Amino acid sequence: MTKIILKDIPDLHKLDVYEANGGYQSIRKALKEMSPDDVTTVVKNSNLRGRGGACFPTGLKWTFMPKQTDKPKYLCCNGDESEPGSFKDREIFEKNPHQFIEGVLLACYAMGIKAAYVYIRGEYFKWINLLQDALDDAYKKGYIGKNIFGSEFSTDIYIHRGAGAYICGEESALMNSVEGKRGYPRVKPPFPAAYGLWGCPTTINNIETLANIPEIIKNGAEWFTQIGEPKHPGTLLFGVSGHVNKPGVYELPTGTPLMTIINDVCGGVLDGKKIKMVIPGGSSMPPLTPEECLTAKMDNESLKEFGSSIGTAGVMVMNEDTDLLKVLIRIAKFYYHESCGQCTPCREGTGWLLRILNRIDAGHGRISDLDLLTSVALNIEGNTICALGDAAAWPVKWTIKKFRADFEARVSKDDVQVPVLNKVHSMR
Numbered sequence: 001m002t003k004i005i006l007k008d009i010p011d012l013h014k015l016d017v018y019e020a021n022g023g024y025q026s027i028r029k030a031l032k033e034m035s036p037d038d039v040t041t042v043v044k045n046s047n048l049r050g051r052g053g054a055c056f057p058t059g060l061k062w063t064f065m066p067k068q069t070d071k072p073k074y075l076c077c078n079g080d081e082s083e084p085g086s087f088k089d090r091e092i093f094e095k096n097p098h099q100f101i102e103g104v105l106l107a108c109y110a111m112g113i114k115a116a117y118v119y120i121r122g123e124y125f126k127w128i129n130l131l132q133d134a135l136d137d138a139y140k141k142g143y144i145g146k147n148i149f150g151s152e153f154s155t156d157i158y159i160h161r162g163a164g165a166y167i168c169g170e171e172s173a174l175m176n177s178v179e180g181k182r183g184y185p186r187v188k189p190p191f192p193a194a195y196g197l198w199g200c201p202t203t204i205n206n207i208e209t210l211a212n213i214p215e216i217i218k219n220g221a222e223w224f225t226q227i228g229e230p231k232h233p234g235t236l237l238f239g240v241s242g243h244v245n246k247p248g249v250y251e252l253p254t255g256t257p258l259m260t261i262i263n264d265v266c267g268g269v270l271d272g273k274k275i276k277m278v279i280p281g282g283s284s285m286p287p288l289t290p291e292e293c294l295t296a297k298m299d300n301e302s303l304k305e306f307g308s309s310i311g312t313a314g315v316m317v318m319n320e321d322t323d324l325l326k327v328l329i330r331i332a333k334f335y336y337h338e339s340c341g342q343c344t345p346c347r348e349g350t351g352w353l354l355r356i357l358n359r360i361d362a363g364h365g366r367i368s369d370l371d372l373l374t375s376v377a378l379n380i381e382g383n384t385i386c387a388l389g390d391a392a393a394w395p396v397k398w399t400i401k402k403f404r405a406d407f408e409a410r411v412s413k414d415d416v417q418v419p420v421l422n423k424v425h426s427m428r
């Protein structure tokens with residue numbers, strides 16, 4: 001099976017092993033034979049889509065960077081990885097850091113960037129050290145720094161440690177954090193390519209996105225488009241957790257059936273139990289019912305059929321004994337805690353969601369609370385500066401919609417009229 005990043009080569013994290021297996025040949029080839037625009041064109045034609053959650057086309061994003069500017073340009077590499085259920089980027093730092101570094105060099109060459117910041121969540125001590133070791137080795141050999149491989153191209157790569165805030169994974173909060181400011185998301189527009197780090201043109205890409213680039217340059221765009229689902233090609237690093245026998249990170253083609261991942265790759269559901277619910281792509285993604293799991297294919301386009309998305313490909317499997325109310329409480333608590341507080345719908349709404357869920361759990365729930373929860377979620381969704389609001393709203397809205405009977409069984413039947421049932425006017 002095609003593996004682009006987590007190839008089964010022992011000690012691939014070491015520079016000499018990476019080079020012995022063709023490492024740093026793509027950047028050599030690009031510097032010798034390709035113009036920066038050629039590199040961007042290949043990435044564009046490959047149809048690579050961002051692996052940070054939103055699936056935005058990578059090559060297209062790169063074209064937004066201005067060619068003529070007297071300001072410095074920057075690349076931010078997003079390794080914040082703080083979404084519950086997501087733990088795949090650290091696998092790259094551990095198993096194949098040089099392929100990521102080479103991807104950064106190619107991105108910098110394509111966009112005329114001389115400095116890249118790798119933003120890594122502060123709790124990742126081990127992985128920060130592993131990446132720093134790899135950067136040191138590459139610097140020593142002259143693969144990063146001035147006049148790389150004897151060319152005119154020079155760039156530096158720095159690690160920037162986060163301090164444990166999920167919101168700093170949002171691209172504009174990330175830039176504020178790198179600047180030493182509080183990690184508040186910025187109102188967009190202006191978008192980062194126009195006004196990014198220190199007000200200069202900036203591109204933000206996920207770690208896995210960048211780690212794909214060397215192989216795309218080496219093998220060509222067409223090769224990449226033929227792997228997995230054509231509309232969302234390549235492989236994904238699926239981080240599977242929860243009630244499966246073999247949780248872990250598995251690289252598989254996009255479009256792999258969910259049940260193949262659960263049964264064949266992860267050894268089935270623990271204790272042979274039935275599935276209750278699966279979250280396909282990190283805690284913010286709408287869940288799948290057992291029936292939907294049977295036909296779900298794991299790529300962004302296919303999951304749309306079920307009102308969901310691939311997100312970060314963090315698959316959370318829950319068996320038939322799972323209390324979905326407790327699951328929602330745990331998720332709601334996370335988003336309430338992580339809201340930066342700038343926008344009222346998110347700041348107040350996440351607290352409302354948590355309090356209503358806790359009330360139901362304490363045995364004081366009413367049937368109308370289910371509509372109230374949906375109403376609060378709808379009033380957060382789409383009405384905030386950043387997508388954390390949506391991330392908080394979706395799990396509540398969709399879990400209640402798809403598993404309503406479970407929640408009805410937990411509330412009293414005495415109905416109370418809910419005053420606000422419809423979405424209020426949008427702030428945008």
Ligand SMILES: Cc1cc2nc3c(=O)[nH]c(=O)nc-3n(C[C@H](O)[C@H](O)[C@H](O)COP(=O)(O)O)c2cc1C
Pocket residue numbers: 049050051052053054055056058061078079080081082083166167168169170171172204205206207209210386387388391
């Ligand atoms: C609250 C929030 C947290 C996010 N956390 C991450 C993260 O940890 N890593 C990441 O790559 N993208 C994260 N994103 C998405 C980024 O804003 C951005 O879209 C992504 O880094 C772009 O990279 P890509 O185009 O390569 O996917 C987050 C977004 C939001 C709204």
Ligand code: SF4
Pocket residue numbers: 167184185338339340341342343344346347384385386387388389
């Ligand atoms: S949506 Fe939430 S996290 Fe995002 S800016 Fe508004 S308050 Fe902050």
